[in-house]
Amino acid sequence: MMAGQNTRESVVMDGALEMVAGVFPEVAEAMRWELASQRGSLKMIASENYCSPAVMAAMGNWLTDKYAEGVPYSRFYAGCEHVDQIEQLAVDEVRNLFGADFAYVQPHSGADANLIALWSMITHRVQDPELERLGLKNVMGMSGEDYEAIRQKMCQTKLLGLSLGSGGHLTHGFRQNVSSKFCQAFSYDVDPKSLMLDYKEIERVAKEVKPDILLAGYSAYSRTIDFAKMREIADSVGATLWGDIAHFAGLVAGKQLTGNFDPVPFCDIITSTTHKTLRGPRGGLILCKKEYEEAVKKGCPMVIGGPLENMIAAKAVAFREASQPAFVEYAKQVIANSRAFAERMMSRGGVVLSGGTDNHMAIIDVKSSFGLTGRQAEIALREASITCNRNSIPFDAEGAWYTSGIRLGSPALTSRGMKEGEMEMIADFIFDLLKGTKARENSRAKADTDPNMLREVGENVASLLGKFPLYPEFEF
Ligand code: PLP
Numbered sequence: 001m002m003a004g005q006n007t008r009e010s011v012v013m014d015g016a017l018e019m020v021a022g023v024f025p026e027v028a029e030a031m032r033w034e035l036a037s038q039r040g041s042l043k044m045i046a047s048e049n050y051c052s053p054a055v056m057a058a059m060g061n062w063l064t065d066k067y068a069e070g071v072p073y074s075r076f077y078a079g080c081e082h083v084d085q086i087e088q089l090a091v092d093e094v095r096n097l098f099g100a101d102f103a104y105v106q107p108h109s110g111a112d113a114n115l116i117a118l119w120s121m122i123t124h125r126v127q128d129p130e131l132e133r134l135g136l137k138n139v140m141g142m143s144g145e146d147y148e149a150i151r152q153k154m155c156q157t158k159l160l161g162l163s164l165g166s167g168g169h170l171t172h173g174f175r176q177n178v179s180s181k182f183c184q185a186f187s188y189d190v191d192p193k194s195l196m197l198d199y200k201e202i203e204r205v206a207k208e209v210k211p212d213i214l215l216a217g218y219s220a221y222s223r224t225i226d227f228a229k230m231r232e233i234a235d236s237v238g239a240t241l242w243g244d245i246a247h248f249a250g251l252v253a254g255k256q257l258t259g260n261f262d263p264v265p266f267c268d269i270i271t272s273t274t275h276k277t278l279r280g281p282r283g284g285l286i287l288c289k290k291e292y293e294e295a296v297k298k299g300c301p302m303v304i305g306g307p308l309e310n311m312i313a314a315k316a317v318a319f320r321e322a323s324q325p326a327f328v329e330y331a332k333q334v335i336a337n338s339r340a341f342a343e344r345m346m347s348r349g350g351v352v353l354s355g356g357t358d359n360h361m362a363i364i365d366v367k368s369s370f371g372l373t374g375r376q377a378e379i380a381l382r383e384a385s386i387t388c389n390r391n392s393i394p395f396d397a398e399g400a401w402y403t404s405g406i407r408l409g410s411p412a413l414t415s416r417g418m419k420e421g422e423m424e425m426i427a428d429f430i431f432d433l434l435k436g437t438k439a440r441e442n443s444r445a446k447a448d449t450d451p452n453m454l455r456e457v458g459e460n461v462a463s464l465l466g467k468f469p470l471y472p473e474f475e476f
Helices: 008-023 025-039 053-059 081-098 110-134 144-154 199-209 227-236 249-253 290-296 309-322 325-347 366-370 374-383 411-415 420-435 451-466
Strands: 102-104 158-162 184-188 213-217 240-244 269-273 284-288 361-365 389-391 405-409 437-439 447-449
Touching (some): 008 053, 053 309, 081 102, 081 284, 081 309, 102 290, 110 144, 110 213, 158 199, 213 227, 227 240, 249 325, 284 290, 325 361, 325 411, 366 374, 366 420, 374 389, 374 405, 374 420, 374 447, 411 420
Parallel strands (some): 158 184, 158 213, 213 240
Antiparallel strands (some): 102 284, 269 284, 361 405, 437 447
């Protein structure tokens, strides 16, 4: 795009900002600063990305004004013809993209998708025999007493997922999350030596726990999941298999995780976010086998109220974008970039968990590499305009607040156009900066970076960013 050219995107977005400023100037001002901040930093938060201007435009408009409880063509409100069409287009597009039997695009977030999926699996498991015995079709028609008996049985459901410490998510049964309140939550860990999933150990724990639901998915793990093996383990104990692909959905959609690593043929239910590697708007998604359709599509009233049809329109646009051949190239580059980064980091002496990466993220043990906590490293890097998040590493002695690790992702930088060469340079920036940072005595949060190093890395980051402009379509 030529500088100074008044693009269509620029006119739309600038006009939108001016309208916001007309009502609440401080909000518009903060929005402009946020854009400047995203443009002026290396975004390496593994769960973040940049969506397209088309996705943004689909999000911010009159669709937000429409109530549409229910599912397409079966709503509790009048006047849903057009949002029916939009939601059905989103459903069809994402079903094709992943090759799933059924798709539910209403969850407002990944956490909502997980709640809906979990409760759907629980009801599905207890419903058939119990309801048959009671001569009922579903829990809705039950008397108070029968319902209470069923509810108690539901709460005995056993969920087995990857522990938070080993890289699982809060919604996978963490004790402070609601997912552990209405069922019994158990966890498995990564292997203490390799820090990778150990399917023999997962099988051993599964045989011991006898879960009703086996969960495969992660938020902080840099390898792939063998879903064929997880299916075998689930079958060996009669469990439902749930895949949470929130982080790597874009790598599945972009055909980089195929065969045994593709969750779709193996899982009963799959949940995801739409805003990480998938590069869509913030939101959730559920894919499932036909037999779970009835339960899943009761997301409202089960968990959510009215669906956000503006977000669903934006999801549809993102699913269409992810169906293009260019997205396959994008997903491939995401992994190549992550690998280039991790290999360079290790060649300099940095400790990368599990000795590398097969996906979009690498986790660095900053405690053993640089004598820093994750919090100190995160703050020092942000000073040099490198944005990442601290993350506990398996069996972390520093706990979940300070942590011993940082998690670094390649999705956003790849969206910006960077390739392996740039990722190697960035690994050097990070290594040099953290090598030049010393923890303050008796502090797990404060550290001091050599000012010359900070200046040098800051300048190098700025010069690299200058070559990869973010949203060049926007003339502001
Ligand atoms: N599941 C996994 C594996 C995640 O990593 C996340 C978010 O990071 C979620 C679910 C929740 O997504 P959200 O933040 O949209 O609620």
